[in-house]
Amino acid sequence: MKDVAARAGVGLKTVSRVVNEEAGVTPDTVARVQAAIEALGFRRNDSARLLRTRRTSSIGLVLEDLADPFYAPLSRAVEDVARAHGALLFTGSSAEDPRREQELVLAFCARRVDGLIVVPASDDHRYLSPEIEAGVATVFVDRPAGRLDADVVLTDNAGGVRDGVAHLIAHGHRRIGFIGDQPGIHTAAERLRGYREAMAAANLPVSNAWYAMGPTTPERVRASIDAMLSGPEPVTALLAGNNRVTVTAVRVLSGLTRPVALVGFDDFELADLLSPPVTVVAQDAPGLGRTAAQLLFRRLDGMASDAPTRTELPARLIPRGSGEIPPAS
Amino acid sequence: MKDVAARAGVGLKTVSRVVNEEAGVTPDTVARVQAAIEALGFRRNDSARLLRTRRTSSIGLVLEDLADPFYAPLSRAVEDVARAHGALLFTGSSAEDPRREQELVLAFCARRVDGLIVVPASDDHRYLSPEIEAGVATVFVDRPAGRLDADVVLTDNAGGVRDGVAHLIAHGHRRIGFIGDQPGIHTAAERLRGYREAMAAANLPVSNAWYAMGPTTPERVRASIDAMLSGPEPVTALLAGNNRVTVTAVRVLSGLTRPVALVGFDDFELADLLSPPVTVVAQDAPGLGRTAAQLLFRRLDGMASDAPTRTELPARLIPRGSGEIPPAS
Numbered sequence: 001m002k003d004v005a006a007r008a009g010v011g012l013k014t015v016s017r018v019v020n021e022e023a024g025v026t027p028d029t030v031a032r033v034q035a036a037i038e039a040l041g042f043r044r045n046d047s048a049r050l051l052r053t054r055r056t057s058s059i060g061l062v063l064e065d066l067a068d069p070f071y072a073p074l075s076r077a078v079e080d081v082a083r084a085h086g087a088l089l090f091t092g093s094s095a096e097d098p099r100r101e102q103e104l105v106l107a108f109c110a111r112r113v114d115g116l117i118v119v120p121a122s123d124d125h126r127y128l129s130p131e132i133e134a135g136v137a138t139v140f141v142d143r144p145a146g147r148l149d150a151d152v153v154l155t156d157n158a159g160g161v162r163d164g165v166a167h168l169i170a171h172g173h174r175r176i177g178f179i180g181d182q183p184g185i186h187t188a189a190e191r192l193r194g195y196r197e198a199m200a201a202a203n204l205p206v207s208n209a210w211y212a213m214g215p216t217t218p219e220r221v222r223a224s225i226d227a228m229l230s231g232p233e234p235v236t237a238l239l240a241g242n243n244r245v246t247v248t249a250v251r252v253l254s255g256l257t258r259p260v261a262l263v264g265f266d267d268f269e270l271a272d273l274l275s276p277p278v279t280v281v282a283q284d285a286p287g288l289g290r291t292a293a294q295l296l297f298r299r300l301d302g303m304a305s306d307a308p309t310r311t312e313l314p315a316r317l318i319p320r321g322s323g324e325i326p327p328a329s
Numbered sequence: 330m331k332d333v334a335a336r337a338g339v340g341l342k343t344v345s346r347v348v349n350e351e352a353g354v355t356p357d358t359v360a361r362v363q364a365a366i367e368a369l370g371f372r373r374n375d376s377a378r379l380l381r382t383r384r385t386s387s388i389g390l391v392l393e394d395l396a397d398p399f400y401a402p403l404s405r406a407v408e409d410v411a412r413a414h415g416a417l418l419f420t421g422s423s424a425e426d427p428r429r430e431q432e433l434v435l436a437f438c439a440r441r442v443d444g445l446i447v448v449p450a451s452d453d454h455r456y457l458s459p460e461i462e463a464g465v466a467t468v469f470v471d472r473p474a475g476r477l478d479a480d481v482v483l484t485d486n487a488g489g490v491r492d493g494v495a496h497l498i499a500h501g502h503r504r505i506g507f508i509g510d511q512p513g514i515h516t517a518a519e520r521l522r523g524y525r526e527a528m529a530a531a532n533l534p535v536s537n538a539w540y541a542m543g544p545t546t547p548e549r550v551r552a553s554i555d556a557m558l559s560g561p562e563p564v565t566a567l568l569a570g571n572n573r574v575t576v577t578a579v580r581v582l583s584g585l586t587r588p589v590a591l592v593g594f595d596d597f598e599l600a601d602l603l604s605p606p607v608t609v610v611a612q613d614a615p616g617l618g619r620t621a622a623q624l625l626f627r628r629l630d631g632m633a634s635d636a637p638t639r640t641e642l643p644a645r646l647i648p649r650g651s652g653e654i655p656p657a658s
Contacts, residue, residue, distance in 0.1 A: 066395075067404065069398060076395045079395055079420070079422055088421065088440065091395075091404075092417065092418065093408055107417055254602055270576065270597075270603065275604050
């Protein structure tokens with residue numbers, strides 16, 4: 001707006017009047033301001049919303065999968081905060097596809113949402129810069145934005161896994177396996193870091209055969225567990241990197257005669273009723289959603305010029321039985 | 330529109346031109362049509378959208394709880410169909426509050442959604458008539474609309490419970506308990522009907538102490554189970570009326586020494602790994618969402634004048650162990 005004002009030779013207020021189509025500006029001045037806007041390359045469309053002022057009382061939530069038991073309570077918490085602020089919620093699943101994430105985000109922006117809460121699938125969010133500059137408040141949750149300085153609300157993933165691995169070490173384990181999600185996913189990389197740090201802190205070596213990153217399909221997870229349990233140095237305990245991995249790990253371990261200790265990342269319903277009950281490192285999924293949404297509405301209420309913030313919520317170890325099994329040998 | 334045309338003394342096309350602000354109508358005719366519209370009580374606002382023609386490529390989904398494991402996959406299926414049709418999705422949770430359902434539905438209509446998919450919390454949807462007449466395609470799912478003739482996609486709830494109760498009877502049970510959701514909820518009433526029908530079909534009496542309807546909070550469900558197991562004619566088997574009830578029933582029964590058979594309505598993750606594995610009557614939650622959304626888009630594609638339809642998807646009994654336990658005595 002400053003550049004437009006300088007180029008048109010008018011004040012900021014006049015530019016604002018022109019873009020908001022307010023009265024009190026001569027046709028000649030309108031033409032000059034419009035020419036300056038065009039010369040500077042601002043397009044008057046849904047995407048580059050320099051021209052936008054009115055609120056729509058809607059926000060967009062992009063997450064990985066609406067049906068995932070981790071994201072469902074997160075969504076519900078976002079909805080509750082939005083409702084308290086009189087805003088409606090667009091939701092969409094990226095399915096870990098960066099292209100789909102961008103499609104959804106820009107479609108929400110084209111609908112003129114006031115703000116966005118995004119669980120990133122992409123590692124490059126520069127495409128969002130024009131939207132953010134145009135005033136779309138944006139908070140990332142669960143994973144940080146890529147190549148963009150923006151608000152983010154995270155779980156202390158590395159810290160949570162460190163606690164889980166330290167717990168297994170405290171129960172006598174030395175050969176501990178880690179099964180994570182795709183290494184390109186921020187939370188997966190952070191959890192692997194936590195695993196390495198906990199092993200290093202206890203002066204334990206980590207064999208390349210003891211950690212495996214990849215899709216969380218039952219087939220892949222099963223194959224990884226089988227490999228870790230059958231090598232020359234089989235693991236005696238497993239840290240499952242997320243709820244999808246844990247569910248498959250529970251299935252695989254329940255079919256074995258040899259007891260293998262298990263700590264899962266993410267809590268899940270009925271974990272305490274399984275045999276053995278499953279020890280987990282629990283994230284606060286509603287807390288992530290609530291914190292991100294509250295921050296978003298604080299931004300919409302005028303904190304807009306403050307520097308981006310990074311909030312980390314702790315994860316919590318819940319011992320239930322499976323993580324307290326001693327090493328088999 | 331016919332009434333407006335008759336009162337203004339013009340053709341239907343002219344009315345359409347006026348409401349769509351098209352050219353080719355004299356100011357005098359515009360005034361006459363507008364006067365007729367006003368005289369007939371059509372308000373030009375977001376709610377009574379007689380005047381609306383353009384599509385927004387967005388649909389609204391109102392369900393009971395976005396975080397409920399039954400509705401999460403239903404939502405995801407709706408989202409997938411919407412995406413295939415290039416439409417975005419507003420979502421909202423009614424929390425079983427009819428007022429909140431209406432608020433959400435009308436807020437979505439005010440955002441000019443093309444269509445609505447509603448899991449009803451209300452038993453009176455006449456408030457939606459003006460929207461439907463104005464062209465908002467509407468499909469009810471999981472439960473039918475109240476006092477409104479509209480498309481609906483349901484599970485065969487009574488049939489599913491009949492199968493579950495017949496299964497318990499086939500395994501020797503005569504005193505079978507049914508724990509359902511609030512009796513005002515359509516699915517809860519239908520499932521109770523299925524229970525009664527299955528008992529009647531086997532010539533078994535039903536004591537008033539054997540069925541209990543109410544909130545699905547753990548406290549209420551626990552109290553109901555305790556009562557059914559402790560009377561002069563204790564039940565030997567339970568039919569849990571939905572996934573929330575089943576989860577509590579599993580907890581309560583796992584704390585007893587006496588074995589009680591259990592069939593749960595709705596499948597849930599890891600049901601097969603519990604001890605005993607839980608026999609369920611499974612609904613097809615993604616199928617309900619997919620079928621409803623496909624019907625909605627068929628309506629949007631021009632089936633608009635066909636009579637409302639009722640689609641019932643079957644439920645499926647999955648025997649796993651808990652439903653095959655014989656009576657204790």
